[in-house]
Amino acid sequence: MTHKGIAIAIDGPAAAGKSTVARKIADKLNYIYIDTGAMYRALTLKALNNDIDPNNEDELYQLLLDTTIKLTQAEQTQRVLLDDTDVTEAIRNEEVTNNVSTVAKHRLIREEMVERQRQFVQENNIVMDGRDIGTHVIPDADVKVFLIASVEERAQRRYIENKQKGFNPDLEKLKQEIAERDRFDTEREVSPLVKAEDAVELDTTSLSIDEVVEEILKIVERKGGI
Numbered sequence: 001m002t003h004k005g006i007a008i009a010i011d012g013p014a015a016a017g018k019s020t021v022a023r024k025i026a027d028k029l030n031y032i033y034i035d036t037g038a039m040y041r042a043l044t045l046k047a048l049n050n051d052i053d054p055n056n057e058d059e060l061y062q063l064l065l066d067t068t069i070k071l072t073q074a075e076q077t078q079r080v081l082l083d084d085t086d087v088t089e090a091i092r093n094e095e096v097t098n099n100v101s102t103v104a105k106h107r108l109i110r111e112e113m114v115e116r117q118r119q120f121v122q123e124n125n126i127v128m129d130g131r132d133i134g135t136h137v138i139p140d141a142d143v144k145v146f147l148i149a150s151v152e153e154r155a156q157r158r159y160i161e162n163k164q165k166g167f168n169p170d171l172e173k174l175k176q177e178i179a180e181r182d183r184f185d186t187e188r189e190v191s192p193l194v195k196a197e198d199a200v201e202l203d204t205t206s207l208s209i210d211e212v213v214e215e216i217l218k219i220v221e222r223k224g225g226i
């Protein structure tokens with residue numbers, strides 16, 4: 001048993017809405033929310049800042065052993081602290097996004113990250129999102145959801161988000177980047193992105209955020225009204 005409390009695992013491809021809905025569900029149920037992608041992103045940022053090649057597994061592993069990554073909850077947001085420096089915004093930059101899947105492909109990195117993620121699970125009622133939560137991190141999660149949406153819809157959502165942040169996004173480029181990251185995450189050898197056999201797949205292409213949250217809460221209720 002990986003957990004004592006209640007665990008909800010949300011997996012799926014890039015920009016499917018995992019973190020948005022996971023955070024809302026955690027708020028509604030008063031659970032802890034953990035964004036595991038932020039942990040891989042934080043390590044990637046540190047590696048890039050230290051000129052470590054994202055393909056160099058041994059150097060990355062040594063770096064990770066010497067790194068603390070904390071996820072703190074503030075109202076409606078999660079702050080990411082890398083060695084006690086707030087990197088919440090920095091880990092979303094393009095360079096990190098384009099290198100994170102390379103960092104995340106290494107076995108040693110994944111084993112250490114999964115161990116850290118399971119410590120959160122041990123101690124709390126939790127909603128955790130990522131790529132391998134239902135398959136590897138919490139294989140005995142109480143509820144498993146696999147969120148999908150068409151690549152066009154996901155690119156469009158990121159486009160709107162980036163516009164709102166004041167950037168000048170290129171829709172076609174976003175679409176290519178999302179598709180490329182999915183391909184990389186799906187084809188890697190170690191715990192690839194795949195739906196857990198016992199996960200409920202939810203296509204969100206034509207659903208609003210609130211509709212997705214509602215659907216997941218219904219799944220939670222069906223599993224025993226947690």
Ligand SMILES: Nc1ncnc2c1ncn2[C@@H]1O[C@H](COP(=O)(O)OP(=O)(O)OP(=O)(O)O)[C@@H](O)[C@H]1O
Pocket residue numbers: 013014015016017018019020021037157158160161204207208209210212
């Ligand atoms: N059902 C929805 N309808 C419309 N927009 C949505 C929906 N779900 C999420 N979004 C928006 O899509 C964008 C991507 O969502 P989010 O960051 O939660 O995805 P993610 O799956 O966590 O992505 P990543 O894996 O890249 O971290 C956000 O701007 C979010 O507000």
Ligand SMILES: Nc1ccn([C@@H]2O[C@H](COP(=O)(O)O)[C@@H](O)[C@H]2O)c(=O)n1
Pocket residue numbers: 014015036037038040041100101102104129130131132133181185
């Ligand atoms: N459990 C996870 C979570 C993330 N990854 C890798 O990190 C990348 C960034 O994740 P986001 O959710 O922040 O977009 C993702 O593309 C994966 O390469 C992972 O491997 N396992």
